[in-house]
Amino acid sequence: MTDATAVLDAATKTKHKVKKSSMFKGRDRTVFTLMVVVPTTLHVLLVWVPTIASIFLSFTDWNGIRFSEMGLVGFENYWQIFTVFEKDFFQALLNNAMLLVFLFVGPTVFGMGLAYLLDKNIRGSRVYQSAFYTPVVLSLAVVGFMWQSVIYSTENGLATEIFGGGEAVDWIGNQEFIFSFAINGGEYGLSKNFLAILVAIAWRHTGYIMVLYLAGLKSVDNSLREAASLDGANEWQAFRRVIFPTLKPINVVIAVITVIEALRAFDIIFVLNKPRKTEVLSILTTNNLLGEGGGNVGRGSAYAAILFLLCLGFVIWYVTNHYKGSQEGAES
Template sequence: MAATETTKSRRRRTFSGRDKVTLGFFIGVPTFIHIALVWFPALATIFLSFTYWTGIHISDIQWAGLANYENIFFETPRFWEAVRVNVIWLAWFALIATPLGILLAYQIDREIRGHTFYQSAYYLPVVLSLAVIGIIWNFLLRPDGFVNGLMGLPISEAISFFGDDRYNLWVILVMASWRHIGYIMLLYLAGLKAIDMTLREAAAIDGATEWETFKKVIFPAMGPVNIIVIVITIIESLRAFDMVYIIYGGRGGLPILGVLVFENIAGEGASMKGAAYAVILFLLSIVPIIAYLQQQFKEDVR
């Protein structure tokens, strides 16, 4: 008995004063930075959304209650136009871009001819930021850009891909999908590589077609990856700001919620409408994600 207690005591790790300082430094500094740069601004934004403030002197903060939100919901038609655009953006990603990324991942995983080239080509846009992608596509599609020049159109007759309401939304969705498809492909391909090959072999022995194998074997086995893909699809469709800002600048152009946050954060006199827009955008992003995750966790428990 004594020998056992001696062995356990030897196994226990004792920390010296220097070890405790080191651990405190590596845990405390990142925690402080995270709280200072993430949690404090987030909580401050929520508070400021209920106030009037010029953003200069803290003593000038005045309580506004729900006035900023009432102004957004009942007196700002541009907000509902932005919601419509973001809903279209989400539907496009969910029904077209994300399924295309999954399809590409599945085909590359089957090692079709040239799969290494396709994987590199579709992954390339992922390493670029949305701002850089906006610059590239703006160079290609502006009135004096490459595409209009390739068609031999003078500037007076050039197609305004970004200025014409018939085209601008769909052109920007294609631009955003260029990166999103590669991102989803990368995530799904990593998940497919982790699936046990015996599952596919068993399905093939049972006479399942390739579609039945994917629907009934591979897709359910990719549950954790599917959750990540859904979360990313929602976030990417709502946080699209960089690309629209690069093309249209700070004001005007295509209305989306991210742009409204930027336009109103310091440009509406004493109101904090920008903070209210940020809170609304946060809720629209987090509520469906939490609801979906809770549903998935309940199914896992069952």
């Protein structure tokens, strides 16, 4: 059975079998094939082929110039990352991890709280929502510039005026660690300039979370809340035991968004990463293409492959979760 007849067969599959051959005529078959093949080819060619190629290239010493100069070097690039460039690498990994944790305990919790409060029949709720949501439509690069010029300006930024006590504060230049630990002679930790970037990211991320939770809360049945309050549950108990569990689908989406955002973070760090210590993995990958290490395709790809490995688990988990049961379900 060819694919086209499989399509036809499935398309007409009802309780009583319909005659197959008359449904998908020659033209329909061509149209259907084109509708699937053209977009899929583009997507596979520019997204999946490069993904696989990244993994392959991470095992080579290619300089990006001639294919004939490419040699297989096994795990050499990874070995170098873990031994020669380990200070950059582990700090970047730690920054990604701190960003992830921060996004969960900061914007996610706060955004959820705002959504919960705004769901309480607030007059002018739309106005408040707009205020929190406006930063979300800005690109993180613009956010970086806005915060750099207005909030974090060394001499006369708003943050300097409020917290500086009359002194100039180098918010995005200060690489001092707030806390740190030493492993193998390297010192790793949360630098002051990375925290400044985290705060700017949180400003943008909170509204995103708020909107998603607001949508979720709208779908919570009011009788659930009433039942909880009749049972004498206080607000916190009602939220934790009754409302939060019903938000599970939204929680899953937010978990995925947050993990992916934390691994993808690039723009604002690229813009503000002037004196270093704020690198994340995406920056290291790209530095091997643009910056100091330009032309080192092998090592850049090894960073990319590590990034891929880190997000692979979440991608598989989410996709299987979402399409579980679709095979039988989709029947029309």
